[in-house]
């Protein structure tokens with residue numbers, strides 16, 4: 119549905135030129151929710167604004183539903199943009215218009231008749247749960263309600279694609295969850311393709327099917343969300359993942375932890391599970407096979423992209439050879455194994 123090929127963006131010229139986006143390929147399939155995550159200044163906004171040509175790419179092609187936007191005339195581009203909805207961090211509502219009038223705006227611009235507009239606005243108010251607030255002004259609404267209006271307005275022309283530019287970054291955690299739930303419902307009910315940018319891994323974990331990490335204007339890693347959480351390759355990806363996983367090493371263990379093995383110390387492992395491995399009885403199997411005792415310190419099993427994944431902190435009690443065999447066996451069974459250090463039995 120969305121196909122970017124070698125899309126790049128340079129702002130400015132000569133000595134003051136900034137390469138915000140290096141040549142980038144990105145494919146988002148029909149009905150998918152795709153998240154691009156990155157730190158401030160990584161190039162997220164540039165990337166998403168290139169998708170509807172709010173920002174003209176310096177190079178590359180942007181094909182949406184089979185149409186190459188970069189080659190279109192301004193008039194055709196205006197029509198194409200109607201099929202690409204967009205919502206923003208700060209909602210961008212017109213303060214002088216009521217909720218219903220904000221939602222009606224794109225329909226008025228498209229030249230629909232009054233009766234049809236009224237009917238469509240009512241449907242959209244129901245969809246976003248704001249029937250009671252049709253005649254309120256934006257200043258009378260909470261942040262979450264404002265974003266619901268923005269979503270309804272974006273959906274008014276029945277777009278095939280919705281772009282979300284940090285849509286929940288100005289909202290509190292509870293409101294964030296309700297807006298994400300609404301986006302997911304819209305994606306399911308309308309089959310809408312969603313491309314979102316965010317700096318929060320929790321957003322990705324909650325609603326995305328696929329994710330890409332952007333850093334210094336380059337997509338450094340991408341994949342299915344569930345796979346990504348336990349197989350991320352780059353340190354940057356792992357940092358984002360760690361920000362959502364709550365698996366601290368207990369303080370009492372940290373005191374006894376060293377980087378290298380010592381006499382009377384045992385390896386402390388962080389195990390990452392996904393897909394099938396999360397449901398396989400691999401811990402009891404290594405126990406039987408290699409005679410290791412496994413002590414589980416903590417575990418965090420969650421759902422992302424409709425698949426279970428999780429992390430486990432575990433200490434292994436066995437001779438070195440059996441520990442090495444255990445680690446090899448687990449890796450062979452698609453478990454990500456990280457040796458965090460070696461825990462002395464006593465202080």
Ligand SMILES: Nc1ncnc2c1ncn2[C@@H]1O[C@H](COP(=O)(O)OP(=O)(O)OP(=O)(O)O)[C@@H](O)[C@H]1O
Pocket residue numbers: 129130136137138156157158159160161162163164165317
């Ligand atoms: N209009 C512009 N002119 C010049 N440089 C720009 C312009 N817009 C963005 N940049 C630069 O391009 C780079 C990427 O910016 P961009 O806004 O895309 O990043 P971002 O990941 O969205 O960051 P944030 O989360 O802080 O909005 C940054 O170095 C930024 O300073």
